[in-house]
Amino acid sequence: MQDDLGLLRAASERAIRYVAGIDERSVVPSHDQLMALAQLDESLPEDGLDAAETLRILDEIVGPTTLATTGPNYFGFVNGATYPVALGASFLVNAWDQNAALPVMSPAAAKIHDVARDWLIELLGFPAQTDVAFVTGATVANASCLAAARDALLANEGWEAPRHGLFGAPEVNVVIGGQAHSTLRKSLGMVGLGSDRVTIVPADDQGRMRADLLPGVLADLDGPVLVCAQAGEVNTGAFDPFVEIAAAMSEVPNAWLHVDGAFGLWALADPSRAGLVQGLSLADSWAADGHKWLNVTYDCGMAFVARPGALRRSFASIAGYLPPESGFEAMHHTPQSSQRARQIEVWSVLRTQGRVGMAELVQRNSDCAVTIAETLSTAPGFEVLNEVVLNQVLVRFGNGSTTEALIEEVQRDGRIWCGPTQWSGETAMRISVSSWKTTIEDAEAAAAVIVECAGRVPAA
Numbered sequence: 497m498q499d500d501l502g503l504l505r506a507a508s509e510r511a512i513r514y515v516a517g518i519d520e521r522s523v524v525p526s527h528d529q530l531m532a533l534a535q536l537d538e539s540l541p542e543d544g545l546d547a548a549e550t551l552r553i554l555d556e557i558v559g560p561t562t563l564a565t566t567g568p569n570y571f572g573f574v575n576g577a578t579y580p581v582a583l584g585a586s587f588l589v590n591a592w593d594q595n596a597a598l599p600v601m602s603p604a605a606a607k608i609h610d611v612a613r614d615w616l617i618e619l620l621g622f623p624a625q626t627d628v629a630f631v632t633g634a635t636v637a638n639a640s641c642l643a644a645a646r647d648a649l650l651a652n653e654g655w656e657a658p659r660h661g662l663f664g665a666p667e668v669n670v671v672i673g674g675q676a677h678s679t680l681r682k683s684l685g686m687v688g689l690g691s692d693r694v695t696i697v698p699a700d701d702q703g704r705m706r707a708d709l710l711p712g713v714l715a716d717l718d719g720p721v722l723v724c725a726q727a728g729e730v731n732t733g734a735f736d737p738f739v740e741i742a743a744a745m746s747e748v749p750n751a752w753l754h755v756d757g758a759f760g761l762w763a764l765a766d767p768s769r770a771g772l773v774q775g776l777s778l779a780d781s782w783a784a785d786g787h788k789w790l791n792v793t794y795d796c797g798m799a800f801v802a803r804p805g806a807l808r809r810s811f812a813s814i815a816g817y818l819p820p821e822s823g824f825e826a827m828h829h830t831p832q833s834s835q836r837a838r839q840i841e842v843w844s845v846l847r848t849q850g851r852v853g854m855a856e857l858v859q860r861n862s863d864c865a866v867t868i869a870e871t872l873s874t875a876p877g878f879e880v881l882n883e884v885v886l887n888q889v890l891v892r893f894g895n896g897s898t899t900e901a902l903i904e905e906v907q908r909d910g911r912i913w914c915g916p917t918q919w920s921g922e923t924a925m926r927i928s929v930s931s932w933k934t935t936i937e938d939a940e941a942a943a944a945v946i947v948e949c950a951g952r953v954p955a956a
């Protein structure tokens with residue numbers, strides 16, 4: 497036992513040292529650090545090896561190769577950082593190792609699920625009966641909502657999809673925007689609706705669904721309709737016009753509006769963004785990430801479904817040894833059966849930030865995005881391609897290939913990290929401010945690094 501505790505103390509000290517050093521590190525690992533990973537190419541040990549040595553390898557060999565995504569200077573992929581309280585809660589959650597599948601397995605997880613659900617719904621302004629399912633991320637949250645939508649729409653047509661499947665079922669029409677996230681298509685494929693079996697409503701120059709075209713699209717469709725809209729386009733941060741979308745859908749008798757709000761859904765927490773989120777709460781379901789902008793650890797996403805019983809219809813499983821229903825049973829509302837108590841980190845962040853802190857997070861990161869965009873828009877050769885409405889900045893330096901050269905130089909420099917995307921058929925650089933640690937000073941410094949790196953690449 498003493499050895500076990502010593503092992504854990506050493507591990508937590510290593511973890512804390514990592515956290516303490518994060519702001520000073522290069523965001524990217526060095527070539528030599530990456531090469532050292534070859535030390536992991538051992539054969540499977542015949543007899544077990546030392547536990548303390550195993551943790552030492554993790555800390556001293558693997559740790560240095562991590563991207564410093566938990567610091568203030570990582571602007572790639574909308575990858576969030578981790579609040580200290582979330583990391584601390586994860587220490588405890590892992591020590592407890594509760595199975596959050598059923599209240600009988602973990603009354604603690606069940607209680608915190610209920611509290612977190614109530615707080616989230618209040619914070620986001622969703623209908624009181626909205627169910628929340630904690631899953632691994634927005635891809636699975638989207639898939640969960642889409643499965644619930646599919647089954648509800650088909651139930652209205654007299655077809656029980658969870659039992660009978662989709663072969664021979666009435667057709668469900670799926671409508672998405674021209675800039676729907678690639679993983680939304682993946683989620684549609686997962687739930688049998690088909691990634692390509694969709695009607696695409698073109699997007700405008702910010703990536704918003706052209707809602708003016710939606711009535712015409714809907715008029716041509718027969719039968720149930722699932723519309724997938726978006727809160728937070730992954731390049732521009734743009735929001736679809738939900739009021740117009742909901743209005744167009746009100747003519748369809750059997751329809752469901754789903755919103756992919758992986759990071760953008762948190763804009764609902766910021767009262768100053770009321771214009772941006774208008775009509776967002778009119779949807780039937782929403783997907784959000786915890787591990788992006790809420791700054792909890794991987795892997796955490798949330799599926800919100802406003803229609804009572806819909807998640808349960810899709811995900812209930814029946815077995816003789818399962819107890820009769822008592823409270824919210826996660827395994828009957830999510831694709832998982834056994835599951836990690838992801839809600840505990842979410843609860844810990846909401847409790848520590850409060851309503852004001854959540855609004856400030858959205859506001860500050862978005863202000864940082866504006867700061868970066870302002871600096872770059874006045875720097876020679878740069879063009880900011882988006883209206884900065886949230887935490888995303890999309891820029892081009894010269895043309896597509898000089899932008900690629902700039903991105904390579906920024907990543908080689910290592911003080912910050914930004915990645916490429918495709919926009920209007922050419923490469924652009926995407927800067928996503930999603931870390932709670934990033935201050936306006938960090939944003940100013942990051943913009944200066946980008947301008948400095950631009951000075952080192954051949955001009956367009």
Ligand SMILES: *Cc1c(COP(=O)(O)O)cnc(C)c1O
Nearest residue numbers: 633634635677679730756758785
């Ligand atoms: C990141 C993202 C997703 C996928 O989220 P994961 O957590 O990676 O599964 C889906 N939609 C949008 C808009 C995103 O930004």
